[in-house]
């Protein structure tokens with residue numbers, strides 16, 4: 559039986575460092591472990607929440623009445639063959655990129671600055687520099703308590719920072735199709751992209767990546783919020799990044815409530831001052847919600 563831990567604070571599992579205790583936490587290492595954990599959740603009538611690196615997640619300060627899953631072992635292993643890379647849902651993008659580079663496979667460089675996992679990338683259809691998961695993904699193994707199935711990008715409903723997956727569907731494995739590229743070319747591209755990131759985003763602070771999706775049009779969410787004068791705006795321990803206004807930094811002792819309060823203020827100002835309705839990108843977990851704009 560997979561070990562079930564109780565009361566582990568989600569603050570330890572999220573990059574922003576906020577979030578109260580999980581009712582239950584399991585770290586399945588095989589497909590069998592995963593199925594067993596899902597059966598446990600069903601029998602205890604617990605919702606299931608998968609946490610990758612928690613790099614686009616805000617969890618309720620009061621805690622989460624769910625079985626939280628962290629995929630490890632085989633479910634985080636990475637293999638390459640010919641032009642394919644196969645990654646467990648819990649494999650980090652950094653490890654995938656290293657393995658791809660060592661195997662002389664390019665096309666995943668865009669993910670170098672996305673600090674998540676293969677499964678989190680599928681769920682969010684993560685992307686950067688004009689590319690996203692839908693362009694490299696061949697198929698993903700999606701597991702529920704009742705069955706498992708390999709789904710294509712189309713079947714996963716991948717759109718801009720969106721998939722049609724629900725929280726009870728666990729991405730256990732992802733297959734990417736890449737293309738031959740020399741390791742030195744890959745290294746060069748990655749260095750260039752990482753350099754660009756460091757210049758424009760608070761990469762050395764605790765954040766959860768983009769707060770809002772970019773609205774339709776030429777002006778990104780960050781630029782819009784900067785125009786509203788929100789850079790440096792602080793509530794409690796959370797502050798709108800002085801470097802990039804679509805990031806919230808944990809300046810010390812931040813809570814999820816502080817982050818949500820900043821999001822409420824940012825959305826209100828974007829609507830009042832620019833007439834734009836901003837849509838949340840970050841995943842909310844537990845009893846935490848962004849109230850509708852009034």
Ligand SMILES: Cc1cc2nc3c(=O)[nH]c(=O)nc-3n(C[C@H](O)[C@H](O)[C@H](O)COP(=O)(O)OP(=O)(O)OC[C@H]3O[C@@H](n4cnc5c(N)ncnc54)[C@H](O)[C@@H]3O)c2cc1C
Pocket residue numbers: 573607608609610611612613614615629647648671672673674675676677678679680681682683684685686723725727728729730760761765766767768841
């Ligand atoms: C500094 C920084 C920079 C970032 N830059 C980018 C960027 O350029 N582009 C971008 O798209 N994102 C970016 N992000 C956000 C984040 O890294 C991505 O959304 C990433 O794909 C989230 O992956 P994760 O594994 O951390 O998912 P988590 O944050 O742990 O979870 C996000 C959602 O995915 C679900 N999930 C996670 N794993 C699985 C799984 N195996 N099966 C099913 N559901 C799962 C969770 O339940 C949750 O709903 C950035 C974040 C940070 C902190």
